[in-house]
Amino acid sequence: MASPISAGSSGTRKIAIMIAGRIGLAFVTLFLVSLIVFAISDLLPGDAAQEALGQSATPAQVAALRHEMGLDRPAHVRFGGWITGLAGGDAGTSLVANMPVGEIISQRLPNSLLLAAFTALVSVPLALSIGIASAMNRGGRLDRALNIATLSMVALPEFLVATLAVLIFSVHLRWLPSISMVPEDAGWGEMFQSFAMPVGALTVVVVAQMARMTRAAVVDQLDRPYVEMALLKGLSRRAIIVSHVLPNAVGPIVNAMALSMSYLLGGAIIVETIFNYPGLASLMVNAVTSRDMPLLQACAMIFCSVYLLLMLIADVVAILANPRLRTA
Amino acid sequence: MADGSIFSRREMLGGGLALTAGGLLVPEGAIAATQSLPRRGGRIRAACMSLSTADTLDPAKGALSSDYVRHFMLYNCLTELDRRLRPIPSLAESIVSKDQRLWYIRLRKGITFHNGKALTSADVVYSLLRHKDPATASKLAAIAEQFVAIRANGPLELTLQLEGPNADLPTMLAQSHFAIVPAGEKAFTSGNGTGPYRLAVFSRGVRTVGRRNENYWKPGKPYLDEIELIGIPDEVSRVNALLSGDIHMALAVNPRSTRRVSASPGHVVRETPSALYTNLIMRQDQLPTSNPHFAAGMKYLMDRPLIKRALFRNYATIANDHPIPPFHPYFRSDLPQTALDLDKARWHLQRAGIGRTRVPVYASPAAEGSVDMASIVQEYGAKVGLNVAVNRVPADGYWSTHWMKHPLGFGNTNPRPTADLVFSLFYKSDAAWNESGWKNPRFDRLLLEARAEGDHARRKQLYGEMQGLVRANCGVSIPVFISLIDAYDRRLKGWYPVQLGGFMGYTFAEHLWWEG
Numbered sequence: 001m002a003s004p005i006s007a008g009s010s011g012t013r014k015i016a017i018m019i020a021g022r023i024g025l026a027f028v029t030l031f032l033v034s035l036i037v038f039a040i041s042d043l044l045p046g047d048a049a050q051e052a053l054g055q056s057a058t059p060a061q062v063a064a065l066r067h068e069m070g071l072d073r074p075a076h077v078r079f080g081g082w083i084t085g086l087a088g089g090d091a092g093t094s095l096v097a098n099m100p101v102g103e104i105i106s107q108r109l110p111n112s113l114l115l116a117a118f119t120a121l122v123s124v125p126l127a128l129s130i131g132i133a134s135a136m137n138r139g140g141r142l143d144r145a146l147n148i149a150t151l152s153m154v155a156l157p158e159f160l161v162a163t164l165a166v167l168i169f170s171v172h173l174r175w176l177p178s179i180s181m182v183p184e185d186a187g188w189g190e191m192f193q194s195f196a197m198p199v200g201a202l203t204v205v206v207v208a209q210m211a212r213m214t215r216a217a218v219v220d221q222l223d224r225p226y227v228e229m230a231l232l233k234g235l236s237r238r239a240i241i242v243s244h245v246l247p248n249a250v251g252p253i254v255n256a257m258a259l260s261m262s263y264l265l266g267g268a269i270i271v272e273t274i275f276n277y278p279g280l281a282s283l284m285v286n287a288v289t290s291r292d293m294p295l296l297q298a299c300a301m302i303f304c305s306v307y308l309l310l311m312l313i314a315d316v317v318a319i320l321a322n323p324r325l326r327t328a
Numbered sequence: 329m330a331d332g333s334i335f336s337r338r339e340m341l342g343g344g345l346a347l348t349a350g351g352l353l354v355p356e357g358a359i360a361a362t363q364s365l366p367r368r369g370g371r372i373r374a375a376c377m378s379l380s381t382a383d384t385l386d387p388a389k390g391a392l393s394s395d396y397v398r399h400f401m402l403y404n405c406l407t408e409l410d411r412r413l414r415p416i417p418s419l420a421e422s423i424v425s426k427d428q429r430l431w432y433i434r435l436r437k438g439i440t441f442h443n444g445k446a447l448t449s450a451d452v453v454y455s456l457l458r459h460k461d462p463a464t465a466s467k468l469a470a471i472a473e474q475f476v477a478i479r480a481n482g483p484l485e486l487t488l489q490l491e492g493p494n495a496d497l498p499t500m501l502a503q504s505h506f507a508i509v510p511a512g513e514k515a516f517t518s519g520n521g522t523g524p525y526r527l528a529v530f531s532r533g534v535r536t537v538g539r540r541n542e543n544y545w546k547p548g549k550p551y552l553d554e555i556e557l558i559g560i561p562d563e564v565s566r567v568n569a570l571l572s573g574d575i576h577m578a579l580a581v582n583p584r585s586t587r588r589v590s591a592s593p594g595h596v597v598r599e600t601p602s603a604l605y606t607n608l609i610m611r612q613d614q615l616p617t618s619n620p621h622f623a624a625g626m627k628y629l630m631d632r633p634l635i636k637r638a639l640f641r642n643y644a645t646i647a648n649d650h651p652i653p654p655f656h657p658y659f660r661s662d663l664p665q666t667a668l669d670l671d672k673a674r675w676h677l678q679r680a681g682i683g684r685t686r687v688p689v690y691a692s693p694a695a696e697g698s699v700d701m702a703s704i705v706q707e708y709g710a711k712v713g714l715n716v717a718v719n720r721v722p723a724d725g726y727w728s729t730h731w732m733k734h735p736l737g738f739g740n741t742n743p744r745p746t747a748d749l750v751f752s753l754f755y756k757s758d759a760a761w762n763e764s765g766w767k768n769p770r771f772d773r774l775l776l777e778a779r780a781e782g783d784h785a786r787r788k789q790l791y792g793e794m795q796g797l798v799r800a801n802c803g804v805s806i807p808v809f810i811s812l813i814d815a816y817d818r819r820l821k822g823w824y825p826v827q828l829g830g831f832m833g834y835t836f837a838e839h840l841w842w843e844g
Contacts, residue, residue: 045728052382052389058469064462097381097532104381107531163564170572178572179560181535276560276569278534286380286533295381 015319019312026308030301031083037300038079041293047071048095048291069095082294086301092294096287101298104283109302112280115202116264118195123203123210124257130207131214131253132241138219146211153208162201162274169197179276198275202268206260213256217249224248251318258314266303366822370842371554372576374831375566379559383532386516387507388459388466393579394536394559396504396834401538401555402442403507403521406433406452407498409833411824412657413745415498419447419508419522423501428493428782435484439545441510442519442526449480454511456488468505493780495787496746503745504834524550524838534558538837551822551841567815570595576817579830583641589815600812600825601645603653603743603750606695608705610803613765614735616682623803625676629708630807631668639697644808650798651741651750652791653809655827657784658747660792663799674712688717690737694726696810698738732763739763739804743828747791748779755798764803771797819844 049065066072070081085092091101134146170178180194221227222245230240269281284299286292376394384390387399406420417423419439425431439447458464459472466472477489490497500506510520519527522545525538536557540550558575560566567585570578571592581589586597610617610626617623627649636644645653649666652659687709691702702718709716721730731739744750753759756775757767771794778790798804812830816823822840826833832840 052391053465053467058462058473061462061465061469065465068463094381097383104532107534163568166565166568166572170574171568174572177574178565178569179558179574181558273562274565276558276562276565283381283533290380290382292381 015316018319019316022308022312022315026305026312029308030304033300033304034083034297035079037297038075038082038293041288041291041296042075044288044291046291048293051289051291052096071095078293082297086297091298094292094295096290096292096295101294104295105280105298105302108278108280108283111278112265112268115195115198115268115277115279116261118199119202119206119264120261122199123207123260126203127207127210127257128214128253130211132218132246134211135215135218135222136237136241138222150208150211153204154212156204158201158205159270159274161204162197162271165197165201166274181276181278198268198271198277201271201274202264206263210253210256210260214249214253217252218245221245221249247321250321254314254317254321255311258310262303262307262310265306366548366551366841367843368551368553368841370552370844371556372552372817372820372840372842373556373558373574374577374579374836375558375560375569375575376579376831377559377566378561379533379535381532383530383536384516385519385527385530386464387505387509388464388468390504391467393829393831393834394557396829397557397831397837398519398536398538399504399507400523400835401525401536401557401837402519402523402527403504403509404523405502405504405507407502408835409499409502409745409826409828411826413499413827414657415502418502419452420501423498425497425782428495428497428780429490431488431490431497433486433488435486436545437484439522440543441522442541443510445510447508447522448483448511449486450511451508452486453478453480454513455508456506459505466505468503471500492776494748495779495782496748499746500749525555528554544838546838550838552837555837570815570817573817576820577831577836578815581813581815583643583813585815586641586643586813594818596816596818598814598816598823598825599643600814600827600830601653601655602809602812602827602829603651603656604741604810604812605647605651605806605808606697606701606738606740606810607763608689608701608805608807609732609737609739609763610805611732611735611765612767612803616680616685616687617735617803619680620801621676621679622682623805625673625680625712625714626705627666627805628669628673628676629705629712629714630666630805631704631708632807634668635697635701635704635807639700640808640810643811643813645811647806647809648795648799649802649805650795651754651806652747652795653827656747658788658791660788660795662792663796666799668708670708670712673708677712677714682714684713684715686715686717687736688719688734690719690721690730690734692721692723692726692730692738694723695731695738695740698740701738701807732761732765745828748775751775751791751794752779755794755802766802766804768797768801 047066048069049062049071053061053065070078082092093099094101094104097104130146130150134143137143166178169176176193176196180198227240227245230244266281268279269285271277272279272282280299280302284296287296287299374397376392376397378392379394382391384395385398385402387403390396390399404419406418407415407423408418410416419436420433421436422434423431433452435447435449435452441447456472456475456478459466459469460475474491474494475488476491478486480486508522513520519530524541524544526541528539529535529537538555540553544550560569563580563582563585566578567581567588569575571588581597589595589597608626610623612618632646636642636646646665647653648663689702689705691698693699699720706716706718730737741750741754744753752775754761754763755771756762757772774790774794778787781787781790814830819842820840821843823832826835
């Protein structure tokens with residue numbers, strides 16, 4: 001990240017302006033998303049009071065609970081109250097659990113972040129190596145083998161991968177636990193054991209996408225005249241890839257990675273379900289079924305912010321890495 | 329000294345329990361009887377079907393199986409049910425009435441809550457009356473409406489006056505919702521009850537951990553040191569977790585998974601015959617199902633042994649078109665069993681006069697097994713000239729949009745603790761869930777009479793007549809009762825089936841022990 005300084009102050013300012021603009025837009029997006037989520041969930045049959053009381057509820061009970069939860073107010077009042085609270089840093093109180101949303105989220109968010117971080121740590125280097133290796137051997141045996149491997153990984157649904165992994169590694173071999181409930185005082189060994197399969201299953205899902213994008217971007221650059229020029233100058237292939245091709249290809253690669261990473265947070269629901277991992281995605285599904293609006297909104301806001309943040313990082317990295325975007 | 333004598337007394341009691349358990353249930357005979365003396369110690373992990381942010385420590389709000397388990401771990405009720413579903417005293421030392429309307433309750437002496445406070449009648453008054461407050465959001469508010477007045481007559485005595493006579497009060501009070509909490513408790517964050525386990529960890533949607541209550545009032549009990557309760561919503565994951573040793577008991581195992589569990593030497597499938605059923609509903613206020621010949625014909629179309637074998641892998645009990653299962657104390661055994669009879673079905677359906685008109689039947693995964701049952705009815709219907717069309721609709725929203733709304737559809741009913749409850753909720757003429765909409769004044773009269781009747785034999789006679797009325801006249805066909813299937817680690821001992829639910833009717837916490 002030393003490059004912007006050398007690129008001159010105009011480049012730095014440009015990036016600063018872009019980031020500021022993006023953050024502004026992000027707030028608009030967040031507002032719209034919250035509005036849409038609120039509107040859609042308001043259309044769902046039943047509300048938190050009915051869901052909480054179940055079939056045997058008496059009308060008096062439902063009315064009383066609705067009043068207590070504030071559900072008898074009109075929709076725009078509820079939305080307004082929620083969003084002003086959020087602006088002041090208060091995400092509200094969960095209707096179902098009767099405790100601050102922030103507290104519930106703070107129990108789950110670290111779990112999700114940890115899972116995503118471990119997966120990123122494994123999958124990003126793996127995807128990069130696969131993509132670059134197959135691009136460099138384009139048409140060769142390695143390329144074809146890796147192509148088949150990544151294509152089949154894309155085709156394999158994660159519930160199949162995860163279930164097979166459980167059958168093999170926990171039921172038959174008994175090496176790994178089938179459910180990932182990491183105790184708070186877990187050591188590194190225990191941590192590794194609990195995370196091995198969820199991280200593995202998620203890696204299978206995201207690595208293929210990233211590797212194929214990497215390969216495509218690198219191949220695209222390899223066809224360019226400047227690569228031929230570099231070859232004629234006598235540069236080694238390794239040097240060409242590292243110092244010439246990658247900086248130019250990094251934009252689409254980072255973009256693909258940002259998309260995959262954002263999936264790791266909100267899209268991990270299947271892996272969370274199979275391994276019974278207490279993450280944020282299952283919390284959000286829970287919030288939908290119990291019609292717990294404040295919790296649902298908070299989850300939606302988190303997923304949306306992370307997505308926007310990752311996209312912003314991807315764009316900034318692409319600009320910083322590419323001299324033409326930097327100074328243009 | 330004192331400790332030693334208590335210990336030996338506990339051993340004696342434990343031995344007595346084990347003998348009855350061995351005599352009744354354990355086929356391994358003498359070996360089992362000598363080996364299954366309850367012993368203390370062990371930590372286990374039990375998995376229910378689901379946990380959510382709605383998990384609660386408030387017994388009145390219990391909605392999921394995991395809530396019931398948690399509440400039976402932490403609290404006690406005034407009564408509890410023995411293995412034949414008869415109410416026996418628990419926190420109440422005695423609960424008696426002359427007219428089944430005014431009940432006298434005397435509490436056991438010397439019982440304390442986990443925080444050391446002594447149990448008094450004020451706690452009971454508070455715990456029962458709060459169900460009538462809409463703000464409590466009690467699941468049993470409708471039942472609690474019968475409580476007209478509850479008064480403390482002394483520190484350990486109280487009277488409970490009902491709106492009308494109800495001989496089932498002691499049974500109803502054994503439901504986890506009516507567990508006794510300390511007077512004034514509103515926050516429900518500490519799980520402070522009189523139950524066998526103290527709350528150690530409670531994390532909504534993640535886990536509940538209970539540690540043995542050393543001051544528990546039942547001598548010797550509970551046996552396990554610690555129980556961790558988690559939820560694994562995915563059935564395959566639940567079975568895998570059991571087989572890989574991560575959990576020691578799994579609630580609600582699919583019949584298709586039972587072979588996998590049985591194949592494992594360390595695990596065992598436990599079947600609990602229950603009154604759970606999926607039934608065909610023939611609305612009595614819509615055509616063509618309101619024709620009595622139609623309902624009669626459909627009942628003859630049910631191939632009950634096939635449904636039992638193919639749909640539930642024999643984990644089911646054949647039913648006779650009424651909601652009382654054969655193992656129920658009030659079951660009437662002299663009613664002839666309806667069986668598949670195509671000739672009789674054809675005769676009745678011809679009398680119903682529908683001809684080749686297409687008759688749609690609504691089925692959904694929401695009512696367990698209903699889609700396959702509908703296909704069976706369609707298959708046999710074709711043989712007798714009935715043109716049934718199966719409409720499979722999604723589970724989401726089935727109960728609000730489809731259930732009881734079509735002439736021909738399916739319902740699903742959970743076990744209820746008393747015959748009175750299932751008849752009142754689903755068969756009384758003016759019940760909100762009178763699924764078929766049948767109206768039978770004689771049935772309604774018998775229901776009220778049986779509720780007020782204190783004599784067991786007379787009640788059995790009344791409930792028997794009601795079973796006959798439902799079987800012959802009601803627009804409901806119940807082919808089988810579906811068994812509940814749990815899977816256990818073999819080292820967990822002391823299990824027996826309680827028909828109200830899996831995990832010994834959710835009360836396993838104080839009954840099981842670990843032999844590891």
